[in-house]
Amino acid sequence: MQAIAPEPIELHGAEAGLTPRRMVGIGLVVGLITIYGLAMIGGTMKAAQGNLVHLAPQTFYALLTLHGAGMISVVVLLTAVAHWYFLRNLLKLRVEVLLFSVVATVWGLLAAGAAVLGGGFGPGWTFLYPLPFIGTTWPAWSTGLFFIGVLFVGIGFAIFLLDILAGVIREYGGILQGLAFDTFFPKLRRPGKEVAPPTVIAATMVALDGLLTVAAGTVLVVALLARWASPTFPIDPLWIKNLTFFFGHTIANLTIYLSAGVIYAVLPAYTGRPWNTNKIYTLSWATSLLFVPWAWPHHLYMDFVQAPWLQLFGEASTYIATIPSAVVTIFGALLLVYRSNMRWRIGSVFFMAGLLGWLVGGIAAMLDATIPFNDVLHNTLWVPAHFHTYLLGGVFLFVIGFASYFVGEKAPPRAIVKVWEWLFFIGLVGFLLMFYAGGIDGVPRREATPPTPGPQLAAIATGFVVILLLGMTALLIEIWMRARRHAITGEGEGL
Amino acid sequence: MRSKPSFWYSVLAVLILLDVFGPALLGAGDPPLWLHHLEHAFLLAAGGGFGVLYARRHPKPYGDPGWLFAVIGLSAASLLLMLPDVYGNVDAFPVLHSLLHLAFVGIGYVGGYTAERYSPRSGVAWTLIVVMMGVITATGFGAPGPHV
Ligand code: HEM
Ligand SMILES: [Cu+2]
Numbered sequence: 001m002q003a004i005a006p007e008p009i010e011l012h013g014a015e016a017g018l019t020p021r022r023m024v025g026i027g028l029v030v031g032l033i034t035i036y037g038l039a040m041i042g043g044t045m046k047a048a049q050g051n052l053v054h055l056a057p058q059t060f061y062a063l064l065t066l067h068g069a070g071m072i073s074v075v076v077l078l079t080a081v082a083h084w085y086f087l088r089n090l091l092k093l094r095v096e097v098l099l100f101s102v103v104a105t106v107w108g109l110l111a112a113g114a115a116v117l118g119g120g121f122g123p124g125w126t127f128l129y130p131l132p133f134i135g136t137t138w139p140a141w142s143t144g145l146f147f148i149g150v151l152f153v154g155i156g157f158a159i160f161l162l163d164i165l166a167g168v169i170r171e172y173g174g175i176l177q178g179l180a181f182d183t184f185f186p187k188l189r190r191p192g193k194e195v196a197p198p199t200v201i202a203a204t205m206v207a208l209d210g211l212l213t214v215a216a217g218t219v220l221v222v223a224l225l226a227r228w229a230s231p232t233f234p235i236d237p238l239w240i241k242n243l244t245f246f247f248g249h250t251i252a253n254l255t256i257y258l259s260a261g262v263i264y265a266v267l268p269a270y271t272g273r274p275w276n277t278n279k280i281y282t283l284s285w286a287t288s289l290l291f292v293p294w295a296w297p298h299h300l301y302m303d304f305v306q307a308p309w310l311q312l313f314g315e316a317s318t319y320i321a322t323i324p325s326a327v328v329t330i331f332g333a334l335l336l337v338y339r340s341n342m343r344w345r346i347g348s349v350f351f352m353a354g355l356l357g358w359l360v361g362g363i364a365a366m367l368d369a370t371i372p373f374n375d376v377l378h379n380t381l382w383v384p385a386h387f388h389t390y391l392l393g394g395v396f397l398f399v400i401g402f403a404s405y406f407v408g409e410k411a412p413p414r415a416i417v418k419v420w421e422w423l424f425f426i427g428l429v430g431f432l433l434m435f436y437a438g439g440i441d442g443v444p445r446r447e448a449t450p451p452t453p454g455p456q457l458a459a460i461a462t463g464f465v466v467i468l469l470l471g472m473t474a475l476l477i478e479i480w481m482r483a484r485r486h487a488i489t490g491e492g493e494g495l
Numbered sequence: 496m497r498s499k500p501s502f503w504y505s506v507l508a509v510l511i512l513l514d515v516f517g518p519a520l521l522g523a524g525d526p527p528l529w530l531h532h533l534e535h536a537f538l539l540a541a542g543g544g545f546g547v548l549y550a551r552r553h554p555k556p557y558g559d560p561g562w563l564f565a566v567i568g569l570s571a572a573s574l575l576l577m578l579p580d581v582y583g584n585v586d587a588f589p590v591l592h593s594l595l596h597l598a599f600v601g602i603g604y605v606g607g608y609t610a611e612r613y614s615p616r617s618g619v620a621w622t623l624i625v626v627m628m629g630v631i632t633a634t635g636f637g638a639p640g641p642h643v
Contacts, residue, residue: 096560151571159567162621166614170557174616211620215628222574223636236640243631 020088023095025483027081027102028403031074032476034109035396038070039472043465046431049450050459058137060448061122068125069112069146072252073153075395077105079258080160082402083206086199086265091167101159108152115146124446126248129240133227144228147221154221157251158214165207172196178204179289180282195277198332202261205289206254212293213254217247238305245299253292256358256390259398260329263351266405267333270348271340275332284324291321298369302378311371318369326362330355345409346475349421350401354394361390364436379446381454382439389432400475407483408491420474427468434461503548507541514538515596529633535599536629542603543622549604550611550618562613566606566621573602 041063048055055063084098115121119142123131132143168178173190176182180196182189189195196204220243226233268275297314300306333355342348364386367373377383434457443454450458485491514534526534603625611618 092557094560097563100560100564155567155571158570159563162566162610162617163563165620166563166617169616169620170614211624212627215624216631218574219628219631219636226637234637234639236635236638239635239638239640243634 018095018099020085020095020098023098023102024081024085024406027077027098028399028406030102030106031078031081031399032403034070034074035078035399036472036476038067038074039469041067043462043469046458046465047462048448049455050457050462051455052459052462055448057448058120058122061124061446062116062120062138063122064446065122065125065127066113066116069150070109071391072125072248072255073105073109073112075255075391075399076153076157076251076258077102078399079255079262079395080157082399082406083199083203083258083261084160084164085402085406086262087164087167087203090197090200091164091171091203093163093167097159097163101156101163103156104152104159105156108149108154108156111149111152112146113149115142115149118142119145121146126244127224128244129224129227129235129237132224133231140228144225147225147228151218151221151225154214154217157210161207161210161214164203165211168196168200168204168207172200175204175208179286180277181286183277183279183282198264198275198277198281199261201277201281201285202257202264205285205292206257206261208289209250209257209292210254213247213250216243217251220244220247238303241300241303242296242306245296246293249296249299250293252387252391253295255395257288257292257325259354259358259395260325262398262402263329263333263355266347266402267336267351269405270345270351271336271342273336273340275336280328281332284328288321288325291317295321295369298374301371301374315369315371319366322362322366326358330359344412346404346413346417346421346479347401347409350397350404353425354397354401357393357397358390361386361388361394364389376442377439379444380439381435381443381445381457383445385432385435385439388435393428393432400472400479403476404479404482407479408486409482410491413478417475417478420471420478422471423467424471424475427464427466427471430464431461431468434458434464504545507544511538511541511600515593515600528638529635532629532633532636535596536626536633538596538599539603539606539625539629540622542600542605543607543618543625544603545600546604546607546609547611547618547622550608553612554615557614558612560613562609563617565609566613566617569602569606569609570621570625573606 044053044055045060045063045067047053048060081098081102084093087093088095120138121132121142122138123136127146132146136143165175168175172178172193173188176185177188177190177193178196178200180201182195220240223233223235223240223243227235264275294317295314297306297310298318300314301311333352337352364382368377368382368386438450438454438457441453441457443450443457447454449455514537603622606625607618607622609618610621
């Protein structure tokens with residue numbers, strides 16, 4: 001008897017089947033399904049603003065809150081997972097840590113989702129004090145649950161960032177080497193080690209600024225939870241508004257820098273050329289590292305009690321933070337592609353289009369961060385116009401491009417894919433133009449029932465959203481089918 | 496630092512003792528709120544320093560991921576100490592308050608130790624993050640401020 005009994009097999013880690021590829025695949029599927037649902041909610045909000053469907057105002061504001069908080073969290077998750085995919089070998093990262101980080105984020109999203117859909121929590125994704133507490137239309141439990149959800153998303157991101165930072169220190173010897181300062185001071189370099197590639201530079205910058213952001217976010221959420229638990233807990237509204245945007249602005253902004261890390265790793269595969277580090281990258285990324293955390297005051301230009309030096313410093317920092325890394329990345333990408341026989345696949349098309357979105361959205365953002373323009377554009381639809389340009393028209397395109405690269409695309413896509421791409425981009429551009437048009441006309445953002453021409457523009461935009469969603473659905477199905485096929489043939493990433 | 500840890504142990508210990516028991520002995524009241532936040536940050540950091548020094552007795556290039564999970568769980572749990580219901584009740588009793596300050600040292604210690612066991616210099620990074628959070632709280636956590 002005992003001779004036949006099979007040895008019990010102990011499964012854990014890689015042997016249990018949680019390979020890095022599978023983990024990244026899981027992250028992509030979870031993230032993309034969530035984005036899909038949140039995009040449908042976005043379309044519903046537009047339709048409601050255009051009087052095409054009816055939503056009670058409380059429902060509109062609850063959905064607005066879920067859409068904003070959910071989208072930001074999920075693009076952080078997706079860009080982090082994509083970047084991790086390239087960092088895992090360079091920094092010898094462990095898949096269990098990523099799993100833990102993804103699980104914490106998903107728990108956070110579920111808690112926030114339950115607070116909104118079950119309780120109707122709806123002060124907007126920036127939950128600006130005292131909106132979560134005064135004159136509410138939702139029960140107190142949903143307020144607390146939402147903040148606990150935010151805390152979990154922060155914990156998930158912090159795990160990811162700490163692990164990256166530890167990896168950079170372990171493999172390259174320190175933060176300066178992670179930022180490639182050994183291009184200036186070769187003595188810093190570890191014997192036998194190459195200079196850090198651009199994707200590691202981006203990771204180091206994101207880890208440092210990200211941890212600072214999460215630290216601020218934690219203090220913020222704990223203060224709000226304290227106020228929730230005991231209503232006499234004192235909060236200075238100006239202080240917490242600054243903290244809110246320190247956290248909210250920076251975390252949304254960091255998704256573009258995580259994306260840059262992915263671009264540095266993916267585009268060489270499509271062009272067949274390496275993307276090398278040089279001194280210009282070191283300087284540009286060090287500049288962004290130092291100034292990204294100081295751009296937030298451009299959200300407070302209307303607050304006359306804010307110290308004037310902070311306003312000016314915020315304005316200057318916005319420019320200094322944004323320009324260098326955007327320019328070196330976009331210019332570097334063009335140099336890489338120029339006369340390279342770039343292979344045009346879904347991946348490369350989406351990466352190049354995403355760079356355009358980053359550029360246009362970035363310029364629109366800097367306009368809004370310029371004080372005289374802000375006097376006119378503040379809290380108009382110009383704001384969602386610019387951030388949808390670089391989040392939906394930039395970061396999200398990089399995510400789709402990465403997904404396509406990840407499942408492998410050696411063969412050129414079927415002819416019909418061109419049609420899906422056109423649908424997607426026509427829908428995208430039309431949707432964004434309606435936002436910009438509303439901004440120029442001074443239509444306020446975050447209105448369930450906006451004044452004219454808000455409803456008219458929203459009705460047209462809804463049509464574009466439908467086109468966009470059609471194209472997006474078809475493209476994601478295309479990528480999914482390719483993933484299934486390659487799972488059988490064994491074809492892996494890239495091309 | 497690697498050569499003479501015992502010297503640093505003593506420096507840290509003296510600083511902690513001075514901070515925790517000095518005011519009570521001198522009969523001084525609580526410092527202003529912002530300074531009090533910085534004081535907490537210092538206590539966490541001092542604990543973290545101890546933890547890092549101690550963890551370096553087990554040099555290992557790359558520890559188990561369990562250490563990292565412990566760090567995160569611990570950091571999250573320590574947030575509870577900041578809640579006013581916990582803090583307000585303790586504040587009324589000087590002895591409890593001193594003990595709470597020792598608890599900060601303890602949390603810092605375990606955090607610095609576990610993080611350093613996870614990966615070299617992670618304990619230092621964790622300690623710096625905690626100090627950063629302390630500085631951020633010092634800008635106005637729990638203060639009503641003039642702008643009501
Ligand atoms: C098809 C895709 C999408 C549609 C149809 C859509 C639609 C909308 C609409 C109608 C609003 C409200 C604007 C207002 O009147 O103030 C909004 C807000 C917002 N969206 Fe989207 N969106 C989409 C994708 C995204 C993506 C990909 C992101 C981020 C990665 C995103 C992040 C946000 C944020 C942060 C807000 C602000 C929420 C707030 O004001 O509290 N959206 N979106
Ligand atoms: Cu104290």
